[in-house]
Amino acid sequence: MARIAVGGFHHETNCFVRDKTDFAYFTSHRDRPPLVRGKDVIAWLGDTSFALSGFLRDMGRAHEIVPLLWTSGGAGGLVTADAYERIAGELIGRLSEAMPVDAVYLDLHGAMVSEPFEDGEGELLRRVRATVVPDLPIAISLDYHANVTPEMVETTDSLVGYLTYPHIDRPETGQRAARALGLLLERGRPPGRALRKLPFLIPLNDQCTLVEPSRGVVARSVVAEGDLVNLSYLAGFPPSDLYWCGPAVIAHAWSQEAADRAADALTREIALREAEFAVPMVSPEEGVREAMAIARKASRPVVLCDTQDNPGCGATADTTGVLETLVRLRAEGAMVGYLCDAEAAAAAHAAGAGADIVIALGGRSGPEGVTPLQGTFRVTHLGNGKMRTAGQVSGGRDIDLGPMALLTIGGVGIVVTSKRMQALDQAPFRHLGVEPAAQKILALKSTCHFRAEFEPIAEKVIVVIAPGGYLADPAGYPFQRLRPGIRLRPLGPDFTSSCPRRRG
Numbered sequence: 001m002a003r004i005a006v007g008g009f010h011h012e013t014n015c016f017v018r019d020k021t022d023f024a025y026f027t028s029h030r031d032r033p034p035l036v037r038g039k040d041v042i043a044w045l046g047d048t049s050f051a052l053s054g055f056l057r058d059m060g061r062a063h064e065i066v067p068l069l070w071t072s073g074g075a076g077g078l079v080t081a082d083a084y085e086r087i088a089g090e091l092i093g094r095l096s097e098a099m100p101v102d103a104v105y106l107d108l109h110g111a112m113v114s115e116p117f118e119d120g121e122g123e124l125l126r127r128v129r130a131t132v133v134p135d136l137p138i139a140i141s142l143d144y145h146a147n148v149t150p151e152m153v154e155t156t157d158s159l160v161g162y163l164t165y166p167h168i169d170r171p172e173t174g175q176r177a178a179r180a181l182g183l184l185l186e187r188g189r190p191p192g193r194a195l196r197k198l199p200f201l202i203p204l205n206d207q208c209t210l211v212e213p214s215r216g217v218v219a220r221s222v223v224a225e226g227d228l229v230n231l232s233y234l235a236g237f238p239p240s241d242l243y244w245c246g247p248a249v250i251a252h253a254w255s256q257e258a259a260d261r262a263a264d265a266l267t268r269e270i271a272l273r274e275a276e277f278a279v280p281m282v283s284p285e286e287g288v289r290e291a292m293a294i295a296r297k298a299s300r301p302v303v304l305c306d307t308q309d310n311p312g313c314g315a316t317a318d319t320t321g322v323l324e325t326l327v328r329l330r331a332e333g334a335m336v337g338y339l340c341d342a343e344a345a346a347a348a349h350a351a352g353a354g355a356d357i358v359i360a361l362g363g364r365s366g367p368e369g370v371t372p373l374q375g376t377f378r379v380t381h382l383g384n385g386k387m388r389t390a391g392q393v394s395g396g397r398d399i400d401l402g403p404m405a406l407l408t409i410g411g412v413g414i415v416v417t418s419k420r421m422q423a424l425d426q427a428p429f430r431h432l433g434v435e436p437a438a439q440k441i442l443a444l445k446s447t448c449h450f451r452a453e454f455e456p457i458a459e460k461v462i463v464v465i466a467p468g469g470y471l472a473d474p475a476g477y478p479f480q481r482l483r484p485g486i487r488l489r490p491l492g493p494d495f496t497s498s499c500p501r502r503r504g
Contacts, residue, residue, distance in 0.1 A: 001062065001063050001064055002063045002064070002102040002103055002185050003063070003064045003066060003100070003101045003102050003103075004059060004063050004064065004065055004066065004101065004102060004103045004104070004105060004181070005066045005068055005095055005098050005101045005103070005104045005105070006041070006052060006055065006056070006065055006066065006067055006068065006104075006105045006106070006107070007041070007067065007068035007069050007070055007091050007094075007095075007106055007107070008041075008045075008050075008051075008052050008069075008070035008071065008072070008106060008107035008108065009069075009070075009071060009087055009088065009091060009106070009108060009112075009121075009124060010071065010072035010073065010074075010107070010108065010109040010112075010143075011072070011073040011074070011075075011076070011079050011109055011111075011112040011120065012074065012075040012076075012109050012111045012112070012143065012145060012237055012240075012312075012313075012314065013075075013076070013077070013078060013079060013111055013112050013113040013114075013120070013237075013239075013240050013314070014075060014076065014077060014239035014240070014313060014314025014315070014469065014470060015077070015078060015113055015239060015240055015241035015242075016239055016241070016314075016469070016471070016477055016478070017076065017077045017239075017314045017315070017316075017469045018077065018365075018366065019076065019077045019365075020076075020077045020078045020079070020080050020115070021073045021076040021077055021078065021079050021080065021083060022080045022082065022083050023080070023082055023083040023086050023087070025073055025076070025083075026071045026072070026073045026083055026087060027071070028419075029399075029400045030074070030399065030400065030401070030419045030420070030421070031074070031389075031394065031397065031399045031401065031419070031420075031421040032050075032072045032074065032397065032399070033045065033070070033071075033072070033397075034071070035069065035070070035071035035087070036069065036070055036071070037067075037068075037069045037090075037094070038067055038068075038069075038094075039067060040067075041067035041068070041069065041070045042056065042060075042065070042067055044070070045070055046060075047396065048396045048397055049170050049171060049393070049394055049395050049396050049397060050107060050170050050171070050174070051107045051141040051162075051170050051171065051173045051174035051177065052070060052105075052107040052174055053170070053171045053174060054170070054171030054172055054173065054174025054175040054177075054178070055105055055107070055141070055174035055175065055177055055178045056174070057171070057174075057175065058174075058175050058178040058179070059105075059178045059181070059182075066098045066101060068091050068094040068095055068098065069087070069090060069091050069094060070107065071087060072109075074311070074312070074420070075311065075312050075313055075314040076314045077314060078113055078114060078115055079112060079113070079114040079115065079120060080114070080115055081114065081115040081116045083114075084114040084115070084116060084117065084120065085116070088123070088124050088127065091124070092127050092128065092131055095128065095131050095132070096131055099131075099132070100133075101132070101136070102136070102185065103136060103137045103138070103139070103181055103184065103185055104128060104132060104136065104137075104138045104139070105138075105139045105140070105141075105177060105178075105181055106124075106125075106128070106138070106139075106140045106141075107140075107141055107174065108121050108124075108140050108141070108142055108143075108146075109121070109142065109143045109145075109146060110142035110143055110145070110146020110147060110148060110152070110161070110234065111143065111145055111146055111147045111236075111237035111240045113240050113241065113242055118242045118243065118481060119149045119151055119152075119242060119244070121140075121142075121146075121149075121152055122149045122150075122151030122152050122155070123151070125138070125140070125151065125152060125155040125156060126151060126155055128155070129155040135188060135189055136189075137157045137158070137181065137184035137185065137188070137189055138155065138156045138157055138158075139156065139157060139158040139159075139160075139177050139180055139181040139184060140152070140156050140158070140159055140160075140177070141159075141160050141161065141162075141173045141174055141176070141177040142159060142160070142161045142162075142232075142234060143161065143162055143167070143234075143237075144161055144162040144163070144164070144165050144167060144207070144209075144218075144234055144235055145165075145204070145207070145234070145235060145236060145237040146161060146234045146236070146237070146248075147236050147237055147240050147242060147244055147245045147246065147248075148195060148197075148234055148244070148248040148250055149195075149242075149243075149244040150195055150244070153193050153194075153195045153250055153252075154193060156252075157184050157189045157190055157229065157252060158177065158180035158181060158184060158229050158230050158252055159230055159232055159250050159252065160173060160176045160177050160180060160221075160223055160230050160232055161173065161221075161232050161233070161234045163209065163218045163219075163221055164209050164218070165207050165208055165209045165214070165235070165448050165449075166208075166210075166392070166393050166424065166448055166449040166450070166451050166452035167393055167449065168392040168393055168452050176223045179223055179224050180223050180224050180229055180230055182224075183224045183229060184229070187254070190229050190252050190253055190254050191254070191255065191256060192227075192251070192252065192253035192254060192255045192256040192257070192258055192259035192260075193251070193252055193253075193256075193259055194249075194250070194251040194253075194256075194259040194260050194262070194263035194264075195248060195249075195250055195263070196248065196249040196250075196263045196264065196266075196267040197244065197246055197247070197248050198246060198247040198248070198249075198267065198270055198271065199271070199485070199486055199487060200246070200247075200274060200486060200487035200488075200489065200490050200491075200492070201236065201238045201245065201246050201247075201474045201486065201487065201488055201489055201492075202235050202236060202238070202246075202247055202277050202489075202490065203238060203277075203279075203472055203473060203474060203489055204237075204238065204307075204313060204447050204448065204470075204472070205279040205281070205307055205447055205448065205463060205472055206277040206278055206279050206490070207235040207277075207448065208279070208448045208451065210451060210455075212276060213270075213273040213276040213277060214235065214277075216273075217233050217266075217269070217270055217273070218233055220233065220266050220269070221233060222262070226258075227253050227254050227255060227258035228251060228252070228253045228254075228258060228259075228262055229252040229253060229254070230250070230251065230252050231249070231250070231251045231262045231263070231266065232249070232250045232251075233247070233248070233249050233250075233266060233270070234247065234248050234250070235247045236248065238474035238477070239313060239314060239470060239471070239474075239477065241477070241479050241480055241481050241482065242481050242482070243481050243482065243483050244483070245479075245481075245482055245486075246486060247270070249263045249266045249267045249270070250263070251263040274490045274491060275490060275491055277490040278490070279463060280463070281307070281463045281464065281465050281472060282462065282463070282464055282465070283464065283465060283466075284321050284322050284324075284325040284464050284465075284466045285325060285329075286464075287304050287322075287325075287462045287463075287464035288304065288322070288325045288326055288329050288331060288441075288464075289329065290302075290462055291304055291331070291441050291460075291462055292329065292331050292332075292441070294459055294460055295331075295332075295333065295440040295441055295459075298440075298459040298460075299459070300437065300457055300458060300459040301436065301437065301438075301439045301440060301441060301442045301454075301457065301458055301459065302440070302441050302442070302458065302459050302460050302462065303441075303442045303443075303444060303450070303454050303455070303458040303460070303461045303462065304322060304441060304442065304443040304444065304462050304464055305444055305446060305447070305450065305461060305462065305463040305464065306319075306321075306322045306443055306444060306445045306446075306464060306466055306468070307446070307447045307463055307464070307465070307468075307470070307472055308465060308466060308467065308468030308469070308470050308471060308472055309321075309322075309445045309466065309467075309468035309469065309470070310422050310445055310446050310447045310468070310470055311340070311420035311421065311422045311445065312422035312424070312446065312447065312449060313447060313469070313470035314469055314470060315445075315468045315469035315470045316340065316365035316366070316420070316468075316469055317338060317339060317340040317417075317420045317421075317422070317445050318339055318340050318341055318362040318363060318364060318365050319362065319363060319365075319367075319370045319466060319467055319468050319469075320361070320362045320363045320370060320371065320372065320373045321370065321466025321467050321468075322336070322443050322464060322466050323336050323339070323361075323362070323373055323412070323414065323443070324373055325466075326412045326441070326443060327373065327375070327409055327410055327412050330410060330411060331411055331412060331440075331441055332411035332440060333411060333439055333440030333441060334411060334412045334413070334439070334440060334441035334442075334443060335412070335413045335414075335415070335429070335434060335436070335439045335441070335442055335443070336412065336413065336414045336415065336443040336445075337414075337415040337423045337428065337429055337442070337443070337444060337445065338401075338415050338416075338417045338420075338421055338422070338423055338428050338445060339361070339362050339414050339415065339416050339417070339445070340416075340417050340418070340419065340420045340421075341361055341362050341364070341416050341417075341418075342402060342403070342418040342419075343359075343364075344359055344361050344362070344377075344405065344407070344416050345402065345403040345404055345405045345416050345417065345418045346403060346418075347359055348377075348379045348382060348403075348405035348407060348416070349382055349403050349405065351379055352379065352382075353379050353380065353381060353382050354378075354379065354380075355378075355379045356376050356377070356378055356379070357376070357377055357379060357407075358375070358376050358377075359374075359375075359377060360372035360373070360374050361373045361374075361375070361377065361407070361414070361416075365469075366469070367467055367468070367469060369467055370467050370468075373409075375409050376409070377407040377408065377409050377414075378407065378408045378409070379405060379406075379407060380405075380406040380407065380408050380413065380432075380433075381405070381406035381432040381433045381434075382403075382404070382405055382406075382432075383403075383404040383405070383431045383432050384403065384404070385399075385400055385401035385402045385403055385404045385417060385418060385419070385428075385431070386398075386399070386400050386401075387399060387401075387427050387428070387430075387431045388427065389425045389427045390425070390426075390427060391424065391425040391426060391427070391452065391453045392452045392453060393424045393425065393449050393452050393453065394424055394425050395425070399421070399427075400419070401417040401418060401419045401421055401428060402417065402418025402419045403418050404416060404417050404418065404428065404431060404432060405432070406432040406433065406434060413434065415428055415429060415432055415434065422445055422446045422447075422449060422450075423444035423445055423446045423449075423450050423454070424446055424449035424450055424452070424453065425453060426453055426454075436454065436457065437457045442454060442458070447470070447472075473488075473489060474488050474489055475488035475489055475492055475493055479495055482495045483495070484496060
């Protein structure tokens with residue numbers, strides 16, 4: 001029986017949004033657990049839809065688990081120096097107190113950028129490696145959108161990532177990490193490591209693993225087979241402004257030759273498919289008009305993907321471009337979810353169900369040109385925002401979105417929350433008495449995760465480009481740290497800045 005220290009520190013950083021992610025946000029209970037420590041890690045994460053959950057299921061009975069801490073700030077702006085140092089410092093402190101241990105497993109994201117450290121996970125792993133004995137194995141699991149760096153690869157002995165986007169295999173990823181760590185406990189640290197970075201960024205809309213080319217690429221992943229500990233492909237998170245942003249192929253192996261051979265072969269395959277990464281997108285006007293035309297004859301809802309206001313990419317979930325278009329064009333049977341406006345939710349609760357309220361809804365957080373939707377809204381339904389999710393992406397979580405309200409204006413309904421959550425689960429709709437499958441049009445603030453739950457009930461999915469905090473085309477971001485020469489999208493323009501790389 002081995003003694004295994006476990007923990008987690010998640011953040012997916014959009015460097016181009018205004019608000020930073022502070023310590024209080026990590027400690028709040030939202031669509032995921034708050035910061036938890038010690039035995040509470042197992043109590044909160046032991047049976048839910050995170051990678052650590054799957055790891056615990058496979059390793060908890062055979063080995064002694066030493067829980068450190070786990071927290072997730074979701075997606076948002078830069079992690080503040082205070083938040084990073086308090087969380088990283090406590091995790092390292094708890095690891096030091098737990099010594100001796102036989103191995104470490106960390107459930108991380110892989111796209112964290114903090115005020116003090118461009119490579120948040122690389123710095124954390126550097127500290128972990130410095131804390132333990134030299135021959136101790138360290139295994140990590142990462143999100144599919146991780147921006148993998150040399151520091152992450154060099155300091156670890158196994159690196160596995162989600163194989164799905166929408167992410168429906170988080171627990172299974174933890175189980176793959178457990179399988180890899182079991183091998184490391186038997187054989188020790190592997191000598192072979194390889195990291196290959198692709199020469200182009202892949203927009204998030206083009207990373208979906210339900211279709212080619214991503215479906216075929218992730219199918220090449222390997223864990224604990226032959227000479228390989230792992231062969232992993234991770235697609236990257238373009239809104240993170242760091243030198244090593246972008247897709248990567250990673251191999252850990254029992255020889256350097258095996259690691260290089262496997263990584264080179266998969267990298268060549270992806271490079272040859274560069275032109276295949278593409279998803280068509282339209283303006284809100286085009287999208288809403290098409291949706292209305294289809295909805296007149298369809299028996300299932302038409303889904304409008306409001307991709308650039310996806311809070312899962314760090315956006316605010318309160319922009320009004322798609323909503324305003326639905327109202328202006330008098331769409332009937334349309335439902336918007338989920339728009340985050342705590343002030344509007346509070347006003348609805350003060351007025352009560354059945355009341356009419358005159359408010360300015362959403363549009364308070366930018367970007368430039370986005371304004372609130374002024375109007376008279378009927379308060380149709382109220383909720384406390386506390387529910388349990390049941391979907392493939394985030395099922396089994398007890399979430400708290402704060403006071404919620406279903407507001408209607410004309411033929412359009414809006415599910416309003418007090419805390420951000422992207423439309424990756426149907427539970428918030430049902431919390432307010434809305435059955436998604438019964439709607440004519442569903443306008444969802446999400447990029448890809450919605451597809452797991454909503455595409456199966458949809459007549460058609462239409463991706464629309466309205467202003468928001470996430471840009472579907474990475475070429476629009478004002479990168480400062482990205483490595484020169486990388487293409488800003490498949491077959492797109494090169495990044496030409498000569499800004500020096502910032503270390504850390």
